[in-house]
Amino acid sequence: MAFKWLGVIFIGLLVGLYEATIRTFLPIPLHYLTFLLPFLVLFVVIERTQYAYALAASAGLMMDLYSIECPGLQIWRLLLIVAILDATAKSVLTNRSIYATTALIIFAGILDFVTSFAVGTFFRWYASCPRIDFTWRDMGLTLILETAVCAVLFFVGVRVFKRLTGAR
Amino acid sequence: MKRRIPIYVFIIGAMVVASVLYGTGILGYLDDVVRYASLPFVRFSAAVGFEVADSTNQESVGALKTKVKDLEDRLAATSVDYVKLRGLEEENRLLRETAKFLSTSGYDYVGARVIGRKMDSHTATILIDRGSKDGLEKGMAVIAGDGIMVGKIISLSERVSTVMLITDERSRIAVSPAGAHKLFGLIQGAGNGVAQLTLVPQSEKLDRNDIVVTAGTEEKIPANLALALVDSVDSRPTEAFKSATILPLVSPDTLNMVVVLRASALSPQ
Helix, strand or coil: CHHHHHHHHHHHHHHHHHHHHHHHHCCCCHHHCCCHHHHHHHHHHCCCHHHHHHHHHHHHHHHHHCCCCCCCCHHHHHHHHHHHHHHHHHHCCCCCCHHHHHHHHHHHHHHHHHHHHHHHHHHHHHHCCCCCCCCHHHHHHHHHHHHHHHHHHHHHHHHHHHHHHCCC | CCCCCCHHHHHHHHHHHHHHHHHHCHHHHHHHHHHHHHHHHHHHHHHHHHHHHHHHCCCCHHHHHHHHHHHHHHHHHCHHHHHHHHHHHHHHHHHHHHHCHHHHHCEEEEEEEEEEEEECCCCEEEEECCCHHHCCCCCCEEEECCCEEEEEEEEECCCCEEEEECCCCCCEEEEEECCCCCCCEEEEEEECCEEEEEEEECCCCCCCCCEEEECCCCCCCCCCCEEEEEEEEECCCCCCEEEEEEEECCCHHHCCEEEEEEEHHHCCC
């Protein structure tokens, strides 16, 4: 059991490291490739929300420690996103299919943009942080790639689970 | 039956506790410990990111040929100035060695690796793996390559610092022409990797391919650090000042290692 928690926290730290450093160097379109929200959504879909919280906290910690110039309150933002996703999944989703996962990842992506924009606007007013550069193209490309990554992880996860449990 | 407290309450409560801890400095100490432990991994991942970016940065053959031709033409045009500049550089080098410039001016330097960057239409900032523990302060000049200034420190913690590049919209640096010791304009960042030289009096000579250097009027930025090349000049006789589009001498995409110039009085023991 402890190994599972350690594994999740380790994945969270790696994902946070990718978001904070590697991704900032990547050119377009690789720059839009992100793994954080797909992992969070998948943990919510398979009803392992506690792992989603642990991953959000560890990834958010790395992103906050190495944020450029202004804080993004990543830990709290990501924890709130997981809480909202969990509540939405429990009240709205009727199954755990790839279609439900796709709907949830799109919702998560929109939540991510809205909360980032809100936090960025607050710090622009409070701490004279630079203007937020938001374009519909950025949001669209990020959502498309997040959905694709989530779908790939979903299918890989199902295959691995079936192989491990011998289920058909 | 006990009513379960919603998770939102825990999250908001934790935020409030964290804000109090941050305000008292306890969280700041923990931040420093975690950064100290994670910096080697951050440096490695930044190196991986830089190598991936470098290997995927491919331009078409036609575009490269056009760029090479343009650079060759500009090189030819500056060849005479280049000879003069080399002569002056050699003289400067000898004078500096004789006067032991670095030790008497009070500046020493510390190398740093770029571990993150943020480039968009408004901002141009990088994160380096040196902070106040290495004797850095806000406003210090950051250079790359052969002493070419790329930006200055705008914020820092104990282990990392944020550097604002000259093309950032908020960047303002006082400049003078190469070889002259007078303030004659201001380089203002315009976002999108571009900057403008403004507030140059009409009486001042300014031509394409001129090199502009720091004027030395800012406290922690020494004079005569090369900054940029003049690309095109906009001069109208009806206006008091002329302006120019400038090309930074170092592309932000190539920034992997930089050097921060610091006052030796503050360097760690």
